[in-house]
Amino acid sequence: MTSKTRLSKADWLKAGFTALTEGGPSALKAEPLARRLGTSKGSFYWHFADVAAFQSAMLDVWEAEALTALTTVIEEEPNAGARLRRLAAGITDYSSTVTADTNPERLIRAWAKDAPTVAERLTKVDGLRLDLLNGLLQESGISNPDWAQLILAASVGLKELPQTDNAPMGSLIDLVMSLR
Template structure:
């Protein structure tokens, strides 16, 4: 008889992301996740004190994945315009990237509509992203903060469209940034 390998905290988190994307936030409880993974709730509670701690760990991992790579990716760009274009590509590509095979931003936004903790975390990540965008726009000479909101809102809308048609928005985001830069 072969013994199943122990599940790691990451295994649980990735299962949580898959459950969130497929079944919504009601699936983010110990019992349904244990069934999904073919194990007991005891394994869940070995890694997490309770369901809210699990939710918090999920959001920590998502927020880290959503923002941490951007500053290093922009360092190599020689000008503010090049950095802004690169940021638009990163953001568009990030929307199509997955964590554990799951596209998360749409699912996180849906979850945030009914959960204050998730809404707060989403607002923090959105704030970081908007600040990065505003900073780069300012460096190119575009000082109206509404442009950052417009670009970011377009990105969120494109994500929603892509969740339905799987289209790549990299070129569309690039075109939007080029249009904004032409208005300088």
């Protein structure tokens, strides 16, 4: 960045996700981010009160994207079975428009291991995901909440495998739906 280019809050957040991808949570500090963007720390503090506020804004972006992806999927399907399939696939396939990494789940989950505030946000998002999954399962006639946890765990775990599709998730949903 040149000194004439004004950085936006979005520029800082994108740099934060890139830093998180490349250097982990310890890279989320004003000085290294400013160096990365070729500017002063003053620009950082123009947009964020402190590093905690910056990290909270990053989590806001991740949470909004993750949940928007889910609600969009839910609204597009006519029946519970199809919505369940799309929801599970949506969790598996979700990729961010802001992060430098195509798997923001991996980044957030790794960060949450050592950061209680991040863990709280992850728990909130996973709770909403579980609520949606449970609701669709119940609507489909399946009342065991363990299935929602298994579907969520499989959805998150599939992102860690070196594959390009979510066919295994479809097979899991088919299996679960056969239980009704």
